[in-house]
Amino acid sequence: MNNNIKERLIEVRNACGMSGYSFAKKLNIPQPTYLRYETGEQKPSAKLISALVLLFNVNVYWLFTGDGKMFMRPDENTWERRFDESYEKELLTFGKRLSLLQSKHNFLDREMAKLLGISERSYVSLVCCKSKPTLDVLTKIKQNFKVSIDYLLFGDKC
Numbered sequence: 001m002n003n004n005i006k007e008r009l010i011e012v013r014n015a016c017g018m019s020g021y022s023f024a025k026k027l028n029i030p031q032p033t034y035l036r037y038e039t040g041e042q043k044p045s046a047k048l049i050s051a052l053v054l055l056f057n058v059n060v061y062w063l064f065t066g067d068g069k070m071f072m073r074p075d076e077n078t079w080e081r082r083f084d085e086s087y088e089k090e091l092l093t094f095g096k097r098l099s100l101l102q103s104k105h106n107f108l109d110r111e112m113a114k115l116l117g118i119s120e121r122s123y124v125s126l127v128c129c130k131s132k133p134t135l136d137v138l139t140k141i142k143q144n145f146k147v148s149i150d151y152l153l154f155g156d157k158c
Contacts, residue, residue: 005135006040008063008070013038015070016056027051043135046094050153060149064139093155095129101145102127116140 013023024034027048036042052058059072102112113123116137125131133141138152 004066005044005063006038008066009038009044012052012056012058012063012070026055045134046132046138046153049135049138049149053153064149093129094133094152095127097152097155098133098141099127101141101147105145115144 013020016023018026020035020038021031024031027034028051029048033042034048037044037048049060049063052063053060057071057073059069062068062070098112102109107115109123109127110120113120116123117140118126118137122131126133126137133152138149141147141152142149
């Protein structure tokens, strides 16, 4: 994972002209949790990333790499943006997409877990939608399977 993501989170917040407290409130997460993201104590969650995309039009590619534009126009996004909770529903189907990738490549659960650098129990929890993917897991899936972040988080076509 590129450690500069914490600096990019600060850049986004500053570009929006918001304090850490107001930014966290807009993202609907506790301010201490957001502070841990900015300090690098906690890795950004998929929920945070999707909220940044949906609420602030953050370019996910820029967020992960630092390349390209920080923000996208809503019509540039490949996923229909909505300001309701429907993105949570799509995020909950992450496990189904992960399972499809696994089947497509004929991997066992333990092989997928090893590839993603997590325990087999954690992998099964992701597939069963009992937990949400971390930034590291999303990055490893993207690198190993050559799929887009939009597909991983929201189900858009690869």
